[in-house]
Amino acid sequence: MDSAVRLRAAVTLLGRFPALAGVDLDITPGEIVLLKGPNGAGKTTLLRLCAGLCSLASGQGWVLGHDLSKERRMVRRRVALLGHRTGLYDDLTVAENVAFWARAAGTGGADVGEAIERLSLAGRLADTRVGRLSAGQRRRASIASLVVRRPELWLLDEPHAGLDQQSRDTVDTLVRGAAAAGATVVLASHELERIQVLKPRVVSVVGGMVGAGSDPAGGSSGENASTGGDRRVS
Structure with a gap:
């Protein structure tokens, strides 16, 4: 597989509005890619398209070799999106939520304890219902639920939001390790x-x-540029 993500003239509509309006992009396996831009620029829509949660109105797209116009369900089995919503069940405990997502991804429960431990959720917090957690604790539980799924493509929307310094460092370590x-x-x-x-x-x-x-963060533009000329995104 040459590309983890490959988009060609990709258009995605939100109602009648072209949230993505002809995007070309290649991302190779093993890359860490930052989408940089102001609010409303289309970053979240692009992440959701790669997660198989948005449809293509026109153009072409492949994620992990799956055609986005035909195989979005297959895409969802192999990727994980950390969005603004937690993706957790408030009436389940942290441990139950993480175990649920491990089973849903077919990875079993072997990594549940490790994921909970790495996100500093072990002990009392692991047995606490998600609905009773603080915003930061919920965010950590969401990250643990992503990690335990062992996705081939991590899609992270503002991954450090609401986290303390220790948890932010943990996220960085997890990203580098992945x-x-x-x-x-x-x-x-x-x-x-x-x-x-x-x-x-x-x-x-x-x-x-x-x-x-x-270009690479803090570096100069050049051979690491995204493919193609300027392509409209909203």
Whole structure:
């Protein structure tokens, strides 16, 4: 497989509005890619398209070799999206939620305890219903539920939001470990200085465009640029 994500003139509509309006993009397996841009630029829609949660109105797209126009359900089995919603069940405990997502992904329960431990949710918190957690604790539980699924493609929308410094460092360690193990990580964030430690390839999404001059965080544009000329994104 040459690309983990491959988009060609991809258009996605929100109602009649072209949230993605002709995007070309290639992401190779094992890359860490940062989507950089202002609110409303299309970053979240792009993540959702890669997760198989948005449909293509026109153009072509493949994620992990699956055609987005025909095989979105297959895509969902192999990727995980950390969005603004937790994806957790409030009436289940942290441990029950993490175990549920492990079973749903077919990975079994062997990693549940480790995921809970790594996100500092062991002990009393593991047996606490999610509906009683703080916002930061919920975010950590969501991340644990993602990690335990062992996705081949990590899609992270503002992954450090609501986390303390220790938890932010843990997220960075998990991202680096996933990429080193061969997974692909695509994240959207406004915290550019924070993300620099991950040394991602930067794809700029600004003013409805995916820029051709993307570059490594803190570096200069060049051979790490996203493919193609400027393509509109909203």
